[in-house]
Amino acid sequence: MMYLSQLLIDTGGDPDRYRPGRMWLNNIYNVHRRLSMAFPMRLRRDADREFLKPYDPADFAKRQFLFRVDNDIDGNSQRAVVIIQSTVKPDWDWAFQNASHFLAAPPQVIEYNPIFKTGQELHFRILMNLSVKRNVEEVEESAFGKTKTGRILHKRVAFTWNEDTTPDDAIGDWFAGKAVAQGFCPIRTRLLNLAWVYGSKSEATGMRPRRENVFRKLKYRSALLEGILRVDDPVKFTAALKNGIGSAKSMGFGLLSVRPV
Template sequence: MTEFTRVVVDSRNRHAIRAMSSLERMHAIIARSLGQGAEQGMPRALWRLDAGRRGRACRLYVVASTVPDGLVLAEELGVRPSDDIATCDYEPFLGRLECGQEWGFRLKANPTRSVPSKDASARGKREGILDIEKQKEWLFRQSRRAGFHMPINRLEMPEVMVGESRQTSFRRGESTVTLASATFDGVLVVDDPVLLRRALVQGIGRAKGYGFGLMTLLPLPASPRPTGDGA
């Protein structure tokens, strides 16, 4: 079973401010709320924090095989379990996905590329992609593996935009981790429901434990009906 949880977080709350200042701290909070110790890792768990605009509350989304402990989230983020946390079974929604459907989507991802080593005997390394156009190309490649594509609009451009692109850093032990971060908003068409369901549950790209890889879908607004009036 897969659970989808939405948490409304007051970004002015002092507990939330401290928690949201570090991806490492948020990673630990989510793991603790799911009953997972640091040594266990976070199997089958994704999360994403969407910042509120103009002083509005943030939204924390969690996809996991268990429901996050509301008391832990209340303690660490200052939320009210009865009012600010909503959970539902994700499976019925996933089961309704069909080939050809169109959905709006949001994905916060860690786009990376493999850089070959100059030493032929050594493994290459991965580095973050910071160029916006190359981030879009990364998403196009990922979409084929995840069972969807982005339609082309009248301007012959894919229906996707990068709303936020930056580097984010945090402390992990004695070292500093720096990750490329890109938030994609757009429209997708379902090509393979099985692959898309897997992507929605298992995530897209890397750094999933640190708030990347969770894609959410939302219905597109209905097209306005013609009024019948002449031009």
């Protein structure tokens, strides 16, 4: 059993007025952090029913959900919806009790227990993190500049393509390669949007006081894809739906949404 949630975000239509919902969406780590608050450990929730204590990742379950931010709903760029798929029922009232001004409507939650058949065709939508793993030489930064260390790191880098290939074809082929191990085959794939997703995350620096924390910048290459797929292996496909596809799932990537053709 899984759960699907829909959060309609108050992004505001007046650029001259304060728009906390839109500002919240501009930092994908803040979105992840707020959504994770819907899955608190029982001890944390029982001890802090008014959510007055500071956020601590250790108080919340890990990898309980996938999510995607859809910024353009029914052609209206002023509306934004966050879709969340979770393995446990979320507590949105607790998560947003001190941030209800982000929401334009009460959260909607339904049970989700899909069953698939071999050969079944489905409409799909997914936001993928366009990345591949490459061997890259390590570079250290200092006050004197950048220096190559000679060590080779196996790093994840943004996916690129040749100039003689269109983004639609290159990304479509890349996604089809991902799909093979996930029990499905894309019949038709359309690239809806190619963009960057940004965020920043506070990190402690060694033994410095907390007030001297630095913010690590986050940047992800994203591709919003839609199309039609065929289910080849229902067991693998169901697992892919549950676990997500690709990298950076905690930052809003990899949630595969499907509906009948």
